[in-house]
Amino acid sequence: MRAFWWVWGLAGLVVVAGVLALRASPLPDGLDTTIARLKLPLHETAPNAPLPDYAVPGIRHSGVSTFIAAGIGLLMVFAVTYLIGRLLSRRSHSTPPEPETENAQHGTRLP
Amino acid sequence: MHIPDGLITDARVWIGADVVAAGVVGYAIRRESRRLRPEEVPLMGLMAAFVFAGQLFNVPIGVPGVSGHLLGAVLAAALLGPWRATVVMAVVITVQCLLYNDGGLTALGANIINMGVAGTLVGYGLYHAGRAVIPGRAGVLIAAGVGAWFSVVLGATLVAGQLAVCSDILGRVDLGRLFGLLVGLHVPIGLLEALITVGALAVIMQSRPDLLDLPREPAPRAEPAEEAIRG
Numbered sequence A: 001m002r003a004f005w006w007v008w009g010l011a012g013l014v015v016v017a018g019v020l021a022l023r024a025s026p027l028p029d030g031l032d033t034t035i036a037r038l039k040l041p042l043h044e045t046a047p048n049a050p051l052p053d054y055a056v057p058g059i060r061h062s063g064v065s066t067f068i069a070a071g072i073g074l075l076m077v078f079a080v081t082y083l084i085g086r087l088l089s090r091r092s093h094s095t096p097p098e099p100e101t102e103n104a105q106h107g108t109r110l111p
Numbered sequence B: 001m002h003i004p005d006g007l008i009t010d011a012r013v014w015i016g017a018d019v020v021a022a023g024v025v026g027y028a029i030r031r032e033s034r035r036l037r038p039e040e041v042p043l044m045g046l047m048a049a050f051v052f053a054g055q056l057f058n059v060p061i062g063v064p065g066v067s068g069h070l071l072g073a074v075l076a077a078a079l080l081g082p083w084r085a086t087v088v089m090a091v092v093i094t095v096q097c098l099l100y101n102d103g104g105l106t107a108l109g110a111n112i113i114n115m116g117v118a119g120t121l122v123g124y125g126l127y128h129a130g131r132a133v134i135p136g137r138a139g140v141l142i143a144a145g146v147g148a149w150f151s152v153v154l155g156a157t158l159v160a161g162q163l164a165v166c167s168d169i170l171g172r173v174d175l176g177r178l179f180g181l182l183v184g185l186h187v188p189i190g191l192l193e194a195l196i197t198v199g200a201l202a203v204i205m206q207s208r209p210d211l212l213d214l215p216r217e218p219a220p221r222a223e224p225a226e227e228a229i230r231g
Helices: A006-023 A030-037 A062-094 B011-032 B038-056 B073-080 B082-100 B108-133 B136-164 B175-207 B223-230
Strands: none
Touching (some): B038 B073
């Protein structure tokens, strides 16, 4: 189980992210405020994202919708970073192994 | 601070920012491909998840009608190093853009520079320099606070700069007001950034000082007994 210690951290963060998303202030941020006050030219574009504005289309209850949308994003961010990390670390282990690699999993034993 | 689609319409500006961002992130990936160890990967993922959660949470900043949220770039860089943190920030900002349309696709490069690289490289540079001046745990917290605050103010300055050189804004908008408003609003948002960054590092310092290259402090409770047994 120790190998997957991060699962608990991830599960905790999913809940935290959902709650934070629900409690977030709806006020505009610094940039949006600047755009509005200075009337900067903003050409409206149609949002074409799967979860526009942190909501799941089709879920009526806005709280549930936000909570799920936040959870999906958090898991996706973790998964993409994890995948990139695994790919990078595999590459680093195909070059000369580190001194302390008793359990070299990537078949880098010297001839 | 997420720049939406339709704000930077000057192709030279957004394409230029895309090229710079791709160069920096590409370098970061190449560099870490020779250094990252498999057991370090989960922490990177969790850091990305933490930054994502932090960026969800807008809070009022003391200026009526305005909110701000954590960027997390200096926090990530303090724990992972500047290049891994650059990769983490790029992933978070890209997912926000593709999944939620939070930050425009054309502005993706600019957003990665302003909210990511400004902190992971420049803010981290300040943090690193600060730690050299002030040693120990106090140095970590003070340097991280200053670096975090500066990263937000620098990010806002970069946004203002990118807008200012756009052909449909240059000459039509008072640049003094543009810079004044954007940077001015991000001075308190930067304080929020510093507060969260210092708070998080203070907690991590207690349990995992090794992540911050700090020695384990002789814990007043358990260690003496352990030494007595060994001796």
